[in-house]
Amino acid sequence: IKERFDLYYVGLFLVDSKNEWAILKAGSGKAGQAMLEREHKLRIGEGMIGWTIANAQARIALDVGEDAVRFDNPDLPETRSEGALPLRSRGRVLGAITIQSSHPEAFTPEIITTLQSMADQIAIALDNAELLARSDAALEAERRAYGELSRVGWMELVKESVVPRYISDAPNTARPVDETQDPVTPTEVPTDVYVQDDGFTATIPIKIRDVILGGIKLRKPNQRGVWTRDQLDLMKTLSEQVAIALESARLYNRAQRQAAREQAIGEITSKIGATTDVEAILRSTVEELGRQFDDTEIILELENDSQGKGVSSEL
16 A cells, blocks of 8 residues: 555554554564564554544544644654545444655545555455354364364273284284284374384374374385385375264264163163052162163162151162
8 A cells, every 4th residue: 555655655554452542563674673672552542543443433634743643653753644544344343544745635536435445355364254253263173172182082982892903914814913013002192194114114193183083004025125104195185084974883883872771761661651650660760771781780779868767669
């Protein structure tokens, strides 16, 4: 704007989070640099910039000496004409642009109209950037939250059951690996593709959303040569697909278990509610729980606070 319209100075202010100050974010020339270094700001409602932001309207002073609203600035002693244009987008004012000329009566209505149109476009771009940043931040927070849930889910799965390891050391074969044979702990799995110094052994992590689920170790006979970048990239792509498949399987199994629990609860509830007799309800409850939990002793008792006796049923 400064170069296109041959202006003395152009500065861009943005409103702070508390809507109290207009803070200079960009300024032309040495004066702009000096003001940026000392974090120049103006209170909203005061001065030409502050008035423009508070009123969401442009303000023009064709002779700054006659405009009492102008905020005197010793960094810009040659200013004779000054204007402030609001940055408006979606019903709110994001800040303002100050335009200053060393000539009096420098801003015609046509120039002001053009500059205000540019200011509106700048405001829309800034607003879109802010919305995108918020969206990215929300997406990153969701990604971290889901990653944590996934990590906890895998930890629970590993605790509940033994997840086997498999090895393929011959064409068209895959067999479980004995846990006592070449045990690998999770801390040994790298966060990215890792090739040992000899170049014949590579380890590729299986991870989803930064959660490491496991790894793939590949060993080449020396006569076959070291692993190439194309081969490692292929394996890395494959490991990503494996991670997605494993996570999908885990989520499916969790959904199946949840559905089974809900079905069991529904069946027990319907049978318990089929009678209005207290003893029948107790017996039905322990019988149904006994069907769900094999080899478990189940005692259900209703206490009578006044006499310490009650109705009970056990299985």
